[in-house]
Amino acid sequence: MQIFTYERLRTFLEQIFLKLGCSDLHAVKATDVLLKADLRGIDSHGIARMSSYVRLWEIGRINSTPDIHIVHETPSTGVIDGDSGLGLVIAPEAMALAIQKADQVGTGWVAVRNSNHYGIAGYHAMQALEHDMIGMTMTNASPMVAPTFSRERMLGTNPIAVAFPAGQEPPFVADFASTTASYGKVEILQRKKAPVPLGWIQDSQGEPSQDSNGITEGGAMLPLGSDREHGSHKGYCLGAMVDIFSAVLSGANYGPWVPPYVSFLKTTNESVGNGIGHFFGAFRIDAFRPADEFKDHMDRWIQRFRKAHPTKEYPEVLIPGDPERENETLRMAEGIPVVDPVVKDLQRLAKKFSIAF
Amino acid sequence: MQIFTYERLRTFLEQIFLKLGCSDLHAVKATDVLLKADLRGIDSHGIARMSSYVRLWEIGRINSTPDIHIVHETPSTGVIDGDSGLGLVIAPEAMALAIQKADQVGTGWVAVRNSNHYGIAGYHAMQALEHDMIGMTMTNASPMVAPTFSRERMLGTNPIAVAFPAGQEPPFVADFASTTASYGKVEILQRKKAPVPLGWIQDSQGEPSQDSNGITEGGAMLPLGSDREHGSHKGYCLGAMVDIFSAVLSGANYGPWVPPYVSFLKTTNESVGNGIGHFFGAFRIDAFRPADEFKDHMDRWIQRFRKAHPTKEYPEVLIPGDPERENETLRMAEGIPVVDPVVKDLQRLAKKFSIAF
Numbered sequence: 001m002q003i004f005t006y007e008r009l010r011t012f013l014e015q016i017f018l019k020l021g022c023s024d025l026h027a028v029k030a031t032d033v034l035l036k037a038d039l040r041g042i043d044s045h046g047i048a049r050m051s052s053y054v055r056l057w058e059i060g061r062i063n064s065t066p067d068i069h070i071v072h073e074t075p076s077t078g079v080i081d082g083d084s085g086l087g088l089v090i091a092p093e094a095m096a097l098a099i100q101k102a103d104q105v106g107t108g109w110v111a112v113r114n115s116n117h118y119g120i121a122g123y124h125a126m127q128a129l130e131h132d133m134i135g136m137t138m139t140n141a142s143p144m145v146a147p148t149f150s151r152e153r154m155l156g157t158n159p160i161a162v163a164f165p166a167g168q169e170p171p172f173v174a175d176f177a178s179t180t181a182s183y184g185k186v187e188i189l190q191r192k193k194a195p196v197p198l199g200w201i202q203d204s205q206g207e208p209s210q211d212s213n214g215i216t217e218g219g220a221m222l223p224l225g226s227d228r229e230h231g232s233h234k235g236y237c238l239g240a241m242v243d244i245f246s247a248v249l250s251g252a253n254y255g256p257w258v259p260p261y262v263s264f265l266k267t268t269n270e271s272v273g274n275g276i277g278h279f280f281g282a283f284r285i286d287a288f289r290p291a292d293e294f295k296d297h298m299d300r301w302i303q304r305f306r307k308a309h310p311t312k313e314y315p316e317v318l319i320p321g322d323p324e325r326e327n328e329t330l331r332m333a334e335g336i337p338v339v340d341p342v343v344k345d346l347q348r349l350a351k352k353f354s355i356a357f
Numbered sequence: 358m359q360i361f362t363y364e365r366l367r368t369f370l371e372q373i374f375l376k377l378g379c380s381d382l383h384a385v386k387a388t389d390v391l392l393k394a395d396l397r398g399i400d401s402h403g404i405a406r407m408s409s410y411v412r413l414w415e416i417g418r419i420n421s422t423p424d425i426h427i428v429h430e431t432p433s434t435g436v437i438d439g440d441s442g443l444g445l446v447i448a449p450e451a452m453a454l455a456i457q458k459a460d461q462v463g464t465g466w467v468a469v470r471n472s473n474h475y476g477i478a479g480y481h482a483m484q485a486l487e488h489d490m491i492g493m494t495m496t497n498a499s500p501m502v503a504p505t506f507s508r509e510r511m512l513g514t515n516p517i518a519v520a521f522p523a524g525q526e527p528p529f530v531a532d533f534a535s536t537t538a539s540y541g542k543v544e545i546l547q548r549k550k551a552p553v554p555l556g557w558i559q560d561s562q563g564e565p566s567q568d569s570n571g572i573t574e575g576g577a578m579l580p581l582g583s584d585r586e587h588g589s590h591k592g593y594c595l596g597a598m599v600d601i602f603s604a605v606l607s608g609a610n611y612g613p614w615v616p617p618y619v620s621f622l623k624t625t626n627e628s629v630g631n632g633i634g635h636f637f638g639a640f641r642i643d644a645f646r647p648a649d650e651f652k653d654h655m656d657r658w659i660q661r662f663r664k665a666h667p668t669k670e671y672p673e674v675l676i677p678g679d680p681e682r683e684n685e686t687l688r689m690a691e692g693i694p695v696v697d698p699v700v701k702d703l704q705r706l707a708k709k710f711s712i713a714f
Binding site: 072074075076077079105106107109111134146147148149150151152154162164172174176177178179180181197199200202205206207224225226228229230231233234235236237238240241243244245248249250251254255256272273283284285287288289294297298300301304305308309310311312313314316317318320 | 429431432433434436462463464466468491503504505506507508509511519521529531533534535536537538554556557559562563564581582583585586587588590591592593594595597598600601602605606607608611612613629630640641642644645646651654655657658661662665666667668669670671673674675677
């Protein structure tokens with residue numbers, strides 16, 4: 001493992017995005033979104049993915065000079081076609097449109113089709129905070145998850161993020177996959193050749209499995225809840241809801257037709273829409289009650305939950321967003337740790353594009 | 358157990374609501390919402406709750422002649438004060454307002470304060486379907502759930518419902534609590550004096566427990582995911598999100614201050630808002646893409662998921678809403694089974710109000 005300053009990684013990634021043909025503005029934005037994952041400790045969604053973005057660009061699935069455009073709109077809704085661009089630059093534009101609509105009529109909702117991976121969902125939801133708005137987003141993703149009673153992989157890890165502003169307290173930011181565990185956590189155990197906890201995955205027959213290679217060998221991730229007795233049908237409902245809002249509403253691919261991001265999944269020849277899909281929402285707080293009043297109550301909510309009597313397992317109850325915010329402060333000051341396989345990937349990219357690293 | 362026709366239960370419940378002082382219109386609507394739970398097989402949320410509604414009316418917490426009014430609105434949002442009325446009649450009015458706004462500007466969002474229990478969430482979300490809209494609702498509830506790392510009960514089972522219309526296929530209707538299991542399921546095991554599965558509840562010290570009486574003895578329900586390793590922090594995020602949208606945004610009570618519905622929880626003297634809170638949303642489909650196009654793709658989504666290769670555990674993959682719809686057809690034709698303790702409750706109510714049963 002090596003430690004890099006934020007600045008150094010930022011400069012390096014911007015150069016790569018420029019080499020892919022991105023505009024200056026897009027290179028800066030894509031880097032900002034991607035590195036926010038590393039800053040916030042969600043290492044699976046940051047620079048670790050850079051070589052995959054390059055791979056998708058090479059096979060023509062990512063257009064570095066997209067014509068991102070509005071296809072349809074009403075006072076509170078819009079549909080955007082991302083023209084196969086980087087989700088990293090399409091998503092901020094879509095969220096900005098949702099915010100603009102919320103500013104005008106109270107709430108704004110934007111569905112996106114023809115996009116690619118958009119980094120961490122939390123980044124986009126948090127864009128609403130500075131406008132005294134609640135932000136929300138979700139996206140579909142590579143089919144790796146089996147619905148309850150299915151041995152087939154039908155859904156992505158389909159995350160949801162919601163950000164609520166507070167007053168004195170830091171904002172409440174939830175950002176979570178609709179599966180029991182993220183695929184990033186499974187990948188970490190694969191590298192260590194360690195077993196995964198029961199309830200995270202199933203094998204190709206739909207039986208419980210602890211084999212961390214299970215997913216690449218025909219197995220599947222499990223919806224939040226793990227099994228029927230523990231509510232996996234609810235995790236399946238969540239993942240399905242994300243898929244429908246993101247793709248059936250926007251005109252993107254859904255379910256097993258989502259073009260895969262991970263290299264071990266084959267691309268289907270059939271398609272039911274364009275690219276992958278996202279969904280964005282913004283609620284202007286004072287369209288419901290005065291923003292100051294809301295933020296005072298959010299402070300009270302947060303302070304009360306933080307003071308809840310803890311179990312022996314952990315010294316205190318956390319507020320969604322606490323761990324990520326602490327990581328961000330720490331890593332901005334002390335640097336971002338990058339594991340060796342990712343360092344090697346970055347070195348390969350540096351060589352490929354003749355960039356100093 | 359006894360079987361009653363839908364008609365017989367309907368007439369009986371309408372008479373009770375009239376005895377509480379409800380208008381004809383409200384008695385009919387409240388009965389329709391309440392009995393929909395029994396028809397759809399969610400027995401814990403139907404007539405089994407009638408005696409609790411009467412108890413809350415007796416102690417002055419339910420106002421049978423409420424002045425349900427809009428406190429604030431914008432083109433796509435509204436806040437409603439339910440004047441301590443039955444959630445069963447406030448919720449349909451709030452959902453109607455959300456639908457009206459979606460009709461005008463694309464989406465509509467209504468937050469409700471000063472309400473009570475509103476029956477099954479799915480009823481309200483489904484109101485949107487006939488308008489070619491997607492319906493969504495959530496509500497907070499009696500504090501019985503411990504966030505991850507908490508031994509204190511801070512949240513309700515806080516359900517979420519979403520209804521998507523389809524074309525040839527029946528609609529997709531998800532309606533689920535943000536906990537591993539519903540409290541109704543725990544109550545069933547209490548009556549049988551049977552243990553609950555590990556992962557549903559914890560004891561008063563925050564330790565895993567299988568004691569079905571655990572909740573009434575200071576224990577807590579667990580968020581969807583059960584424990585940290587299986588993603589309970591995601592269930593906690595969901596429950597918290599429902600609480601904030603329903604109550605912090607509307608001006609209702611939130612977290613541990615929610616006035617309890619179950620009799621074993623004490624009412625706090627302190628309050629941070631009015632009554633309990635709900636949240637409703639409606640998306641007009643053609644504010645995104647033509648409704649027929651969307652419904653064709655929903656059919657395709659549903660047909661593909663239904664055909665997913667099943668595990669050995671169950672013959673086929675279900676679509677959210679399948680089991681409830683089958684129950685509704687069956688029970689409308691063959692009657693609604695009512696367990697003996699509930700029959701006794703209803704007999705007591707019949708005697709109390711001098712109604713034939």
